[in-house]
Amino acid sequence: MKRTLFALSILAGALTLATAPAQIVYSFEPEDLHGFAGSAGDGWQVFRATTGVTHGDYSMGVQWPSTSGGFRWLFGNGVRDELLPYLQVSKKLLLDATVPAGVSVPWANVTFSLNGPDPYGWNQLIGAVGLPRVEGTRTILIDLESLPLPDPDTEWFQINFGMNAGASHQIYFDQLRLYRSDCEMVAMTFDSDVHGFAPDPNDLGVTVSWNDGKMRIQSTGGFHWIFNGTVPGLAAMVRRGALVVMDVTVVSPPPAGWGNMIISINSDTGGWGQSNYTAEVAAGNNTFTRTIAIDYRDASLPTDDNPAYCLLNLGINSGGPMTIEVDNIRIYRAQVAGDVNCDGCVDDADLLTVLFEFGSTAITPADVNSDGTVDDADLLEVLFNFGNGC
Numbered sequence: 001m002k003r004t005l006f007a008l009s010i011l012a013g014a015l016t017l018a019t020a021p022a023q024i025v026y027s028f029e030p031e032d033l034h035g036f037a038g039s040a041g042d043g044w045q046v047f048r049a050t051t052g053v054t055h056g057d058y059s060m061g062v063q064w065p066s067t068s069g070g071f072r073w074l075f076g077n078g079v080r081d082e083l084l085p086y087l088q089v090s091k092k093l094l095l096d097a098t099v100p101a102g103v104s105v106p107w108a109n110v111t112f113s114l115n116g117p118d119p120y121g122w123n124q125l126i127g128a129v130g131l132p133r134v135e136g137t138r139t140i141l142i143d144l145e146s147l148p149l150p151d152p153d154t155e156w157f158q159i160n161f162g163m164n165a166g167a168s169h170q171i172y173f174d175q176l177r178l179y180r181s182d183c184e185m186v187a188m189t190f191d192s193d194v195h196g197f198a199p200d201p202n203d204l205g206v207t208v209s210w211n212d213g214k215m216r217i218q219s220t221g222g223f224h225w226i227f228n229g230t231v232p233g234l235a236a237m238v239r240r241g242a243l244v245v246m247d248v249t250v251v252s253p254p255p256a257g258w259g260n261m262i263i264s265i266n267s268d269t270g271g272w273g274q275s276n277y278t279a280e281v282a283a284g285n286n287t288f289t290r291t292i293a294i295d296y297r298d299a300s301l302p303t304d305d306n307p308a309y310c311l312l313n314l315g316i317n318s319g320g321p322m323t324i325e326v327d328n329i330r331i332y333r334a335q336v337a338g339d340v341n342c343d344g345c346v347d348d349a350d351l352l353t354v355l356f357e358f359g360s361t362a363i364t365p366a367d368v369n370s371d372g373t374v375d376d377a378d379l380l381e382v383l384f385n386f387g388n389g390c
């Protein structure tokens, strides 16, 4: 086996380097943008763009009417096999969303619907996912676990984006892809305590308690920091990650129907590292559990793996009293080119995975360049990046 790998490494000079992770659902490369472009009108624009590209050559730009915010559905093209086989692998997706320089809005979010012929019909997500409000690229997590899938032989099947913002906004989407649990680094499980999380002692508007394996947060409404969650190794994890991911249950929804969360990572070497991304938590009168992610790539982080302290702070905000439970906080690893198994290091294990799946046309991370086939090009990309992150 080693000899085969060595022989292949000779071909590495011929490699055209691609940095895409596998398992991409939509890259917004084709002219028709998977159908979304047809949904424009009334001042809304949907267009192929070169801003905010994170895979390939193009992204999909969405522009609200120049003088207003508001809500609009953008409908997908209904090509079953562009979407359904992916959701059969994972009903959690990631999507890159970019706000260009000079654009900002008070709030922005997106909800989703899966749609097919009756009796499957219209299956809409409860609640929404926060979109970036200010300049920068953020990865959002779309948790569709609560939605059913249609029969595999359904005639058509589409994903629809319900766009909403508090003022005229501009967003560029790229690289809708499968969320991979392989990329999670487990940080806090709340099996026996709340990992140090507590409100400011002077803040009487919120309480934090351990409740049967979860952290329960009861707020009287408004904004509150929950400070100082930590575990050994947290600094090393956040330095290798890009998203804080957690399961949030709305136990008692706020009467005003909205609740959200921000984070700050605090360390002696990185200072107060507050992210500007806002995750939507509550939605209407609904009680439900879903996985949220908060992209912290803009936050200042500890400068080494062993600072004197590294803390995670949660800032929750709601329109009136709200009780939520938080569980299973993990850090989603940032992509390392060529790292097939997403353990952060490109080594023999990644090469072997590609070799074992050589020739496969399945949806698999072994298809490193995401072109639909596991072949020489994928092996070469692993070889070219061999040793990265180790």
Ligand SMILES: [Ca+2]
Pocket: 027, 028, 029, 053, 054, 055, 056, 057, 058, 059, 174, 175
């Ligand atoms: Ca693209």
Ligand SMILES: [Ca+2]
Pocket: 339, 340, 341, 342, 343, 344, 345, 346, 347, 349, 350
């Ligand atoms: Ca690896």
Ligand SMILES: [Ca+2]
Pocket: 367, 368, 369, 370, 371, 372, 373, 374, 375, 377, 378
């Ligand atoms: Ca490939």
